[in-house]
Amino acid sequence: MYTEKVMDHFQNPRNVGEIKDADGVGTEGNPVCGDLMTIYIKVEDNIITDIKFKTFGCGAAIATSSMITEMAIGKTIEEALKITRKDVADELEGLPPVKMHCSNLAADALKAAIADYKMKQAEEEKAKAET
């Protein structure tokens, strides 16, 4: 039921792990199936320079996590925010219909990590401004 590309990313996931001093961390749970994903990003000059993930979930969840990290790395924050679930699924050469929601998980976790980064940025700016 999965494409070869999905199986490749599932079996050899890229960028598995954590980033201890991440600039942004996003965790999303999928209400449909109870799966869970955390994405860690490092950002330098508005560009995602490092990205890692941890996922508890089905084959599609793991493959989409892996895929989105490859797609996001090297992109600016703005570009990364434009990655949609459909882009992830397309890049994997398709997902079975019942598994389309799995790509949500990846897109949402990335957005959450970026939001976390922006929030931290804002806090830092605020702290800077106050001093």
Next chain:
Amino acid sequence: MIYMDHSATAPVDPAVFEAMKPYFIDSFGNASTLYSLGREGRRAMESARKQVASIINADPKEIIFTSGGTESDNIAIKGTAYRLKNKGNHIITSNIEHPAVTETCKYLAKHGFDVTYVPVDNDGIIKASDVEDAITDKTILITIMHANNEIGTIQPIAEIGQIAHEKGIYFHTDAVQSVGKIPVDVNELNVDMLSLSSHKLYGPKGIGALYIKKGVRLEPILHGGGHERGLRPGTENVPGIVGLGKACEISQENLEKEMQELTRLRDKLIKAVLEENEEAYLNGHPTQRLPGNVNFRFTGIEGESLILHLDSKGIAASTGSACSSTKLEPSQVLMAIGLKEVEAHGSLRISLGRDNTEEQIDYVIKSIKEVVDILRKMSPLWCSKGE
């Protein structure tokens, strides 16, 4: 390939295939015709009926052939409900039945019937007294499975049968997972109806049987040419029927030996996996379970990923029942034994069969450890505790 999903389906035994073969091309006659070719088919069918009856200690007249376990369950449950609807509208079942039973009960619940779902304990066992307590003067049917398809637990059918019998309530058991795996005797079990399915015991797919105790009357759900005493019309699937008969004969002959060997392999597998993996658990009862059934869960691991990784190592296993393999909800059976959603998503069912060897078990033990380690490395639910 190492096949360890015998609860989903089993390969046809070569001797079963040999028995079926003549009925495809040579003795292909319609069993309801008058001429010799048709009579050959009928004779073969009637001797298969004896073989099926024998494995459950029934009379051949008490067996009708169906297209499989699902149809047998449907005929038994709807057949009773429609027949006895003027007597009462209450049905008792459990909360760990196969969808063939659960969905049929849900359907009836939408059409004027009341259904009580008796719970199981944390080991997955039903208490006969809970069934007894659920009985009302409107109860017309109790349907409780003999052995569960996911966690392999064996239910106290004889005890429940005794109760049903005393109260004069029809009692059906779905024995799709137990026939050919453990002793099944319709008299000892005190059942009025019993479903079985050929492909679970090394027979062909698309054929099953329903035991209907003498005197029990059911309303048919299919209508047509009056075959199988009007309860199951349609041109008889002679090769399928012959295959089912032969499969029953072989399973009956080897039952004792096979039970012993599978129990030994099962217990070895359970012991090793629980020892070698942190936070690994056995779902279901430790001993009151099918000889070939093992069902694990591993904290922080999701079932589908486990299955896919094992597949790439050449091992075929499953998360639970085959029908739910493309569904997203957690297993109802695992929820019923009190697991949390996230735990219920992480199960691995390994169901052994007569073709499995000790070396295969060793390889599976090793592979599970490897896969569990890989998946835990990428699990956000594990890292938080592991290191």
Next chain:
Amino acid sequence: MIYMDHSATAPVDPAVFEAMKPYFIDSFGNASTLYSLGREGRRAMESARKQVASIINADPKEIIFTSGGTESDNIAIKGTAYRLKNKGNHIITSNIEHPAVTETCKYLAKHGFDVTYVPVDNDGIIKASDVEDAITDKTILITIMHANNEIGTIQPIAEIGQIAHEKGIYFHTDAVQSVGKIPVDVNELNVDMLSLSSHKLYGPKGIGALYIKKGVRLEPILHGGGHERGLRPGTENVPGIVGLGKACEISQENLEKEMQELTRLRDKLIKAVLEENEEAYLNGHPTQRLPGNVNFRFTGIEGESLILHLDSKGIAASTGSACSSTKLEPSQVLMAIGLKEVEAHGSLRISLGRDNTEEQIDYVIKSIKEVVDILRKMSPLWCSKGE
């Protein structure tokens, strides 16, 4: 043995058997599982679905697999009736349908539905205008067979479909006898549902299909694991499905050639028997009939005796439909074309197939003459006129 009862059932084509073989023992996986073995089964199933769709010019998504013609008919008719019961309760059918349709309609008639049985003319043909006249504003379903199983008459399905279509009424046809025998195109026929059965076209027994036009919604009659879009739950009979697919492919390829050859043999048989035997008659329409179907009656002769005598000469034929071969009532189809009871008891159906040869036809012509003469010698109905 000379087999001339192909309308009852046909032998499995050796190429069909070869196609099925791998799915019994090697690729036996449950088609609903995740691992490779299960995926093999699913792929085989989906390519069989294409083959079945192709022979009736449908989309593969419009095909569900069932356990045979009887179940297909039941799902179509009950599925529509239960689904649309709030819209209306009137069903139109004919008086020459197979019991799978007739008995289903009778059952519904006992449960609040009104059924109109449209008559046939003396040749066994339904008039489309009679169907039109029977329509009321409560009509929810018309179910008329494509080709009759006893007398082989081919009905004006496209014309009836046109009428049903214009009035927005669901139209089902039982095409169990026609698929693989004459061209069947669901678009040309204007049908919403169409039943077919594998063993009638050299496929295995115990498998069939139902075409359900895109957009048509039915209530299932079996409940369970959600297979076949929830309309036909139960572990998929992969070898059976593969066999049906292959059988469709072969029949589609050879259709034109086979029709021509069978029509030639049929007409030779009809001509010779009517010429050589006194008071021999053809039941059904002389040309608007299945290429392989012949149905005779001989004054003063009872059908069962005829069949048994022919059997002892090595010829397998039948009195009519196989399901009624052990019943005592005269054929409803023959009564419907206006025969007297005693005539309706005396029929001989010879249904030819792709394995029959010219020499066999010659032998059958000779044998019929001999048997008719023997039986007439001992018939009180004949001696009174003959000499």
